[in-house]
Amino acid sequence: MTDPAELRDLALATAREAGELVLRLRNEGVEVAGTKSSGTDIVTRADQAAEALVRERLLGVRPEDGMVGEEGDDLPGSSGVVWIVDPIDGTVNYLYGHPHFAVSIAAEVEGEVVAGVVVAPALGLEYVATLGGGATCNGRDIRPRPVVPLGERLVATGFSYEQPARAREAAYIAALLPRVRDLRRQGSCALDLCGVAAGTLDAYVEEGAHIWDHAAAGLVVLEAGGILEVTRSPGNKRLLICAPEDGYGEFRAAVVEAGFVGAEGPNATLRSGE
Incomplete structure (x- = not known):
């Protein structure tokens, strides 16, 4: 199965579940698990838990796929499909209680991204796209703002x-x-x-x-x-x-x-x- 619409639907269902998880974990209290490029570049337990959930859901359905994740899930695959995952894009916002963060999942087939979802659970926004199929936010088609000076x-x-x-x-x-x-x-x-x-x-x-x-x-x-x-x-x-x-x-x-x-x-x- 490399149909972009099917990959999109799997990504969206997974991102929604991961979004619910990180909201629940935030309500329980955000715990910093470590740092990356500097002392201010943090990773939380929620980042790790969300990436683990995404890996389990995606590869549970498609075990031959590969995966690239921000928190270290770089897994080779044999199907030609690679999932590119950011479990919480905007981790510092998440730490401070700001709503501007998202779960991001893309499906790449033979080196080309064919499906992508960006779910912002605290904002109630779901951006979805498939290659050649247009882009939506919460089910409505979106376009850029008309160009101004x-x-x-x-x-x-x-x-x-x-x-x-x-x-x-x-x-x-x-x-x-x-x-x-x-x-x-x-x-x-x-x-x-x-x-x-x-x-x-x-x-x-x-x-x-x-x-x-x-x-x-x-x-x-x-x-x-x-x-x-x-x-x-x-x-x-x-x-x-x-x-x-x-x-x-x-x-x-x-x-x-x-x-x-x-x-x-x-x-x-x-x-x-x-």
């Missing part, structure tokens, strides 16, 4: 948890901010990308995101009518640039001028899902 665009971003990278990113943001309406740092890459897809944001740029942050949401963006470019920053980190198709070039040029983008050459630019 650059100075009227609301742009979201994210920051690394590594201090040298933060210093770099502060300089990029300082150069970009005077050129746009305003900036938002909401703490969940997946939800911010979905915000561009649904028209609640005009654009997104972030240095240092990982594949599990954007695999599912990137498909939502593409199917809604946006562009998600994955390239490299001057620090040679993965750089996401996202905006509606119309006006994308102008936003990208502003991002380049602000210093976000590193030296570009052959094969320097990737597309969503790569």
Whole structure:
């Protein structure tokens, strides 16, 4: 079974269950289990429990599939299908009781993302997409906001948890901010990308995101009518640039001028899902 609709349905049912689990665990009290890239980059017991649940549900139905998970579930498979999972995108928000966090699950077939779901249980939002099948939020078709002049665009971003990278990113943001309406740092890459897809944001740029942050949401963006470019920053980190198709070039040029983008050459630019 590699039908994108069937993979989507399995991902959605699993993400809903994982969302219910993390809400229940939050009500019981959030416990930090450890750190990753820095002392402020945390992982909670709920991250681990949710990823374990997702692994059990997905591979229980499809045992020959592979899986890539933020909390360490990198499992090879033989079916050609790989699940890319972020059990809680926005863990710091989750720790502090902010509702802006999500369960993100993408299904990749032979290297291409064909189904993606981003479920925000505390917000009651479910973003869903299949390759060639469009994108929805809570069952309704979504499209990006009509393009406005650059100075009227609301742009979201994210920051690394590594201090040298933060210093770099502060300089990029300082150069970009005077050129746009305003900036938002909401703490969940997946939800911010979905915000561009649904028209609640005009654009997104972030240095240092990982594949599990954007695999599912990137498909939502593409199917809604946006562009998600994955390239490299001057620090040679993965750089996401996202905006509606119309006006994308102008936003990208502003991002380049602000210093976000590193030296570009052959094969320097990737597309969503790569």
